[in-house]
Amino acid sequence: MTTLSAEHLSLSYGSTQILDDINLVIPEGKISVIIGSNGCGKSTILRSLARLLTPQEGIVYLDGKAIHQQSSKEIAKKLAILPQGPEAPEDITVKDLCYYGRHPHKGLLSRQTLEDDAIVNRALMATKMTDFVDRTLDELSGGQRQRAWISMALAQDTDLLLLDEPTTYLDLAHQIEILELLRNLNVTHGRTIVMVLHDLNQAAQYADHLISIVKGKIFQEGPPEKVFTKSMIREAFGLDCCIIENPVDQTPLCIPIGLSLS
Ligand SMILES: Nc1ncnc2c1ncn2[C@@H]1O[C@H](COP(=O)(O)OP(=O)(O)OP(=O)(O)O)[C@@H](O)[C@H]1O
Numbered sequence: 001m002t003t004l005s006a007e008h009l010s011l012s013y014g015s016t017q018i019l020d021d022i023n024l025v026i027p028e029g030k031i032s033v034i035i036g037s038n039g040c041g042k043s044t045i046l047r048s049l050a051r052l053l054t055p056q057e058g059i060v061y062l063d064g065k066a067i068h069q070q071s072s073k074e075i076a077k078k079l080a081i082l083p084q085g086p087e088a089p090e091d092i093t094v095k096d097l098c099y100y101g102r103h104p105h106k107g108l109l110s111r112q113t114l115e116d117d118a119i120v121n122r123a124l125m126a127t128k129m130t131d132f133v134d135r136t137l138d139e140l141s142g143g144q145r146q147r148a149w150i151s152m153a154l155a156q157d158t159d160l161l162l163l164d165e166p167t168t169y170l171d172l173a174h175q176i177e178i179l180e181l182l183r184n185l186n187v188t189h190g191r192t193i194v195m196v197l198h199d200l201n202q203a204a205q206y207a208d209h210l211i212s213i214v215k216g217k218i219f220q221e222g223p224p225e226k227v228f229t230k231s232m233i234r235e236a237f238g239l240d241c242c243i244i245e246n247p248v249d250q251t252p253l254c255i256p257i258g259l260s261l262s
Pocket residue numbers: 013018036037038039040041042043044045
């Protein structure tokens with residue numbers, strides 16, 4: 001199991017403070033979901049946890065060791081991240097993109113092994129992308145492209161999976177499919193998952209640990225039953241709502257009433 005935590009992360013762009021003393025311990029083997037309003041710093045936290053960004057202050061620890069003291073390859077064997085709007089050459093095929101996920105596990109001159117093939121196939125099957133392996137990214141719909149990127153992250157075969165809005169571009173059925181896939185990876189394979197989600201009810205349904213961000217600070221964190229409250233949603237989103245029990249799985253369900261006036 002790979003551990004991930006952050007101590008006293010602060011990050012500013014110019015004079016604008018984006019992260020303000022973030023302290024986090026990601027629960028091992030659980031699904032953590034980061035929620036908060038647009039621009040509150042969710043992606044910045046996720047990118048900092050994966051060392052795609054270096055905060056001016058504070059330290060991220062991956063497996064107990066400062067992440068900035070680890071090589072990119074060392075990090076990529078333990079942690080995969082799907083950032084928002086990932087980029088790759090448009091003419092790369094789905095299959096090549098997926099094999100790219102195997103790179104951290106390979107030596108400079110080593111070839112693809114049967115194990116690589118099996119892991120890539122498993123990733124493509126999990127995301128239902130097997131029919132698209134020879135298509136290039138620019139020949140895919142937004143949702144298919146998103147699933148291709150998720151396949152690549154899965155092919156990296158890491159204990160930790162960080163995903164920034166993985167359900168973007170997906171219709172509701174495909175959103176549920178991806179969330180169920182991630183839950184399955186978590187439950188069956190013990191993967192630790194940290195994701196940013198905009199759909200609050202999906203966040204409450206899929207999170208073991210919910211992290212609510214307000215203006216670059218952790219406002220509240222804990223199990224959804226504790227954190228997912230009217231007052232948290234008013235504070236974090238400026239939204240008045242009712243919270244009822246989801247009749248399907250008894251998780252808290254937010255029914256928006258309107259923008260909060262206070
Ligand atoms: N490179 C940059 N230079 C200056 N400001 C930036 C830069 N990147 C992000 N920001 C600002 O930092 C703040 C936090 O951005 P971030 O992407 O972390 O927010 P977010 O909570 O993920 O938002 P969203 O829900 O809209 O995706 C925003 O105000 C954004 O404009």
